[in-house]
Amino acid sequence: xxxxxxxxxxxxxxxxxxxxxxxxxxxxxxPYLLSSMMMQLRWVDYIAFSGVCKSWxxxxxSEKNKFMSSKQPMSVSFxxx
Numbered sequence: 001x002x003x004x005x006x007x008x009x010x011x012x013x014x015x016x017x018x019x020x021x022x023x024x025x026x027x028x029x030x031p032y033l034l035s036s037m038m039m040q041l042r043w044v045d046y047i048a049f050s051g052v053c054k055s056w057x058x059x060x061x062s063e064k065n066k067f068m069s070s071k072q073p074m075s076v077s078f079x080x081x
Contacts, residue, residue: 026052026056027054027056028055034059035059035063038060039066046060046067
């Protein structure tokens, strides 16, 4: 263990979290691959997909009509008892 300048103990090995290492790769994924994946999502997942990063939001927005037309209409059923 090594103490840093704030007198907090830390290990001598430098460790990167997966968020630090992968933070720049998500926006740079292949748009064709992302579009193919997006078409397999449910509505609620599509909304979450569009919130991942700016490039994914842009893709989701630009292909919204294509996504919407690939889904069956929502049905509502009423029970009359």
